[in-house]
Amino acid sequence: MKIIIIGGDAAGMSAAMQIVRNSSEHQITVLEMGEVYSYGQCGLPYVISNKIDSTDKLIARTQFEFKEKYGIDARILHEVRQVDTRNKQVNGINHANGEKFNLSYDRLLIATGVSPVIPEWDGAQLSGVFTLKTIPDAKQIMESLQGNVKNVTVIGGGYIGLEMAESFVELGKKVTIIERNEQLAKIFDAEMAELIHEEAKNHNIVLRMGESVEAFLGKKHIEYVKTDKGEIETDLVLIAIGVRPNTSFLDKTGIMTSVNGAIQVNAYMQTNIEDIYAAGDCATQYHRIKEKDDHIALGTHANKQGQIAGLNMINIPKTFKGVVGSSIIKFFRLSLGRTGLSEREAKLLNIPYQTVTIKTSDIAGYYPNAKKMTLKLVVHNETHKILGGQIIGEKGIDKRIDVLATALFHSMTTEQLLDLDLAYAPPYNGVWDPLQQAARRIK
Structure with missing residues (x-):
């Protein structure tokens, strides 16, 4: 089976590696418009600030590795400009020599990512x-x-x-x-x-x-x-005002797009056109809390969706379970973490909600070097189901966001959050974790 993947970064190469690892019967061609394969985009600001001393450290695998070690026909400077869904062909231009190309496929994965607006x-x-x-x-x-x-x-x-x-x-x-x-x-x-x-x-x-x-x-x-x-x-x-999915070349294909122009996919990463899949930043992600498709361009989602697309393309069924909207960044001394719905989003979705905001410490308040954090929970007003949370502080933000994301994934209530058996010792936590401190104040 001829498999073509458009895009050689997170989603595309996650899919390619799943195919390689689970089958030896398929011919894989990857068409990458740029010159670099499989790199960590999120690390770029830290290279610029000299925290990371080379962009080479962001590259997971090179084009050469994909070719020589894994037998993937990984091409660079190959821009796909048209997909012929009826005849199962992709057409484009090789920017290395200016020549046009036309390739046929049995199954196609679109993993073209996004571009800055x-x-x-x-x-x-x-x-x-x-x-x-x-x-x-x-x-x-x-x-x-x-x-x-x-x-x-x-x-x-x-x-x-x-x-x-x-x-x-x-x-x-x-x-x-x-x-x-x-x-x-x-x-x-x-x-x-x-x-x-x-x-x-x-x-x-x-x-x-x-x-x-x-x-x-x-x-x-x-x-x-x-x-x-x-x-x-x-x-x-x-x-840096936002990004837009790279999907304009699909305008006359009949492939359905949705939020922000992202390609509409189901849980198997299938589009509405048979044998065409999409994954990563150019595709939609089902939001478990909003209960509808969303578009959240993050490397975590891209890698997961790519893996799932690759497996489904070789008839190993696996579904994408959706996202809850988790993210975190460092901003000087602070960590900014959030997951689920903000109060603004809950209001727009007409969900009855209540909020609680607390200021507390990341560890036992009496232990040396305890740091302050501000934590906000958004909770369904009637069921007490957790809808989302935001946490900002110097330390301990990441682990609370991850606990909260897990609670959201499993549709937990604040009462169930209080039942969690979370690790405690004064250098690591208070007897009531900050999340549980906030949950106790929900009425």
Whole structure:
């Protein structure tokens, strides 16, 4: 069976490896538009800040390894521009030599990921204006930073914007964040976001909230960012306002898309077209709490969906069980964690809810070096089923978010959360874990 995979990163190569490990009867061809296979995109800000000393450390397996060790026909610079679903063919161009290609398939996996959103702002093509998605992107930013860069402007206050703002500060740059909304990190509720704002200001980041970019000004290199409230002098700009699934080449195929243009898939990663699968950031993910499809572009989901797609493509049935919306990032001293629904989302979904917010310690309060954390739970008002939570603090955030994500996955109530037998010793926890402290206050 001829299997073609479009996309050579997390989802695509997870699928390819599952096929290789579970069958030797299939011919696998992977068409990657870029030059690098299977790399950790989430590590790029830490390479730029010199916490990781080389982009090479982010590469899980090279194109050569996939070819020589696993027998996968892994190609680079191969851009697929058309999928012919009737004749089961993919067409495109090989950017290495400019030649067109046409390949047939028996089963096809679309794992094309996402691309950064860049609005049609005048001056967006000036040198010094960047997005961050790939290793070449990171290398271009690092090269630019070798010049006389003092002032950096980050457009967008989401996860990439925050991580990169931290990286630039650590490199000694003066940083401004422009965010058109009234808060950073919109996936957090407003009162939790205030903690993020405070941390940004503690590191001398200038926050320009409720402000919209209109254009970039300069002769050849960026000099100013023009907004609806004035002009900001800058030497480098990072645009980080969101991502869009790479699915536009499928417009005339009949393949159904859904949230944000992501490909609609079922639990087996199948599209509505027979023998065509999709996985990762370009596909939908079923949200267990919202009880509907969503689009949350994360490497964790991409790897899982890729594995499941690969197995199903060789007739080993396995289903994707869905997501609950868990994420965490480091922002200077703080860890910002969340899972499930925010209060804002619960309200939009017309779910009757109540919330509780507590300030507590990560370990026993009397033990040395206990750190404060702020924890918010969102709970169904009638059933006491846990709907979501947000936690911000210096230590112990990750393990509480993971416990909460597990509780959400299993539709637990606050009463059941109180029944959990969680590890305790003063250097690690209080006798009542912070999650249980919050659960006890639900009425």
